[in-house]
Amino acid sequence: MVPALSPARSGHVAGAGAPRRGGWLWRAGADGRRSDQARRIRAAAGRGSRQSCRLAAPRHQAAAQGGSLVFGSALAAQAPTWQTLAWLRRETALPLVVKGLLHPDDVRRARDAGADGVIVSNHAGRVLDGVAPALPLLPAIRAALGPDFPLLFDGGIRRGSDALKALALGAQAVLVGAPQLHALAVGGMAGVAHMLHILRTEFELAMAQCGCARIADIDRELVVAL
Known part of the structure; x- marks a missing residue:
């Protein structure tokens, strides 16, 4: 047993469906207002640009691929x-x-x-x-x-x-x-x-x-x- 576990700060949350072009927006709320994250994606990629806008995969996902979801993860690595x-x-x-x-x-x-x-x-x-x-x-x-x-x-x-x-x-x-x-x-x-x-x-x-x-x-x- 260790004295305590510090919650790991995960990386940007992104799955297989993460937007790759600025024209694909995430919307926040029923009123259809664009989220701050969507605006940042558009600013980075540019409207109509062919530049790919990739979000970083979570660190624990990279650390634990093909193995344990806990051992070898960022959470375990940062534990005291x-x-x-x-x-x-x-x-x-x-x-x-x-x-x-x-x-x-x-x-x-x-x-x-x-x-x-x-x-x-x-x-x-x-x-x-x-x-x-x-x-x-x-x-x-x-x-x-x-x-x-x-x-x-x-x-x-x-x-x-x-x-x-x-x-x-x-x-x-x-x-x-x-x-x-x-x-x-x-x-x-x-x-x-x-x-x-x-x-x-x-x-x-x-x-x-x-x-x-x-x-x-x-x-x-x-x-x-x-």
């Missing part, structure tokens, strides 16, 4: 590797945190490559269909890293009790994504502040009901498997 992480560590003294790791072997490798911390996340399940939820994987990852290595959790934090579960299973902090965006959309800056107030209140109430007066009191015994 463990060597990328080692290079980044050499280039900066800033804290380096790697997000998206789910396997104990990967978090150990990230730590050994110089990462200052790890964020356990499955990217909301959007990358690999059927990937395991991140929360149940926390204990094994904490065990692989030891008690002190910075370990954060991202994924499905919607209420204070969610944060309590993540801390009990080994995280030292949680990331909050969707709730702040929802609060911002509804109430702006004040909405985000109100959301954080609610989240903290829920978290402290959950701690109190579990008999924890301090963060240090939160441990694995608070969570049971059902």
Whole structure:
């Protein structure tokens, strides 16, 4: 598993039916207005010119012809590797945190490559269909890293009790994504502040009901498997 995949920027999209002469136009919308791309094609080729106007084939198409549509493509070629992480560590003294790791072997490798911390996340399940939820994987990852290595959790934090579960299973902090965006959309800056107030209140109430007066009191015994 690599830390992340960067979307490849494809080349100009063109198929077998791409226009070769300026007189062939692509039209945008029902009103028949010529698209900017069509005007560029006409300007390049000239009206009635016999000059051929070819569009570049997508890079991934050229790279993968006759083989895999993924391996050997621009997407795979531009994906970060463990060597990328080692290079980044050499280039900066800033804290380096790697997000998206789910396997104990990967978090150990990230730590050994110089990462200052790890964020356990499955990217909301959007990358690999059927990937395991991140929360149940926390204990094994904490065990692989030891008690002190910075370990954060991202994924499905919607209420204070969610944060309590993540801390009990080994995280030292949680990331909050969707709730702040929802609060911002509804109430702006004040909405985000109100959301954080609610989240903290829920978290402290959950701690109190579990008999924890301090963060240090939160441990694995608070969570049971059902």
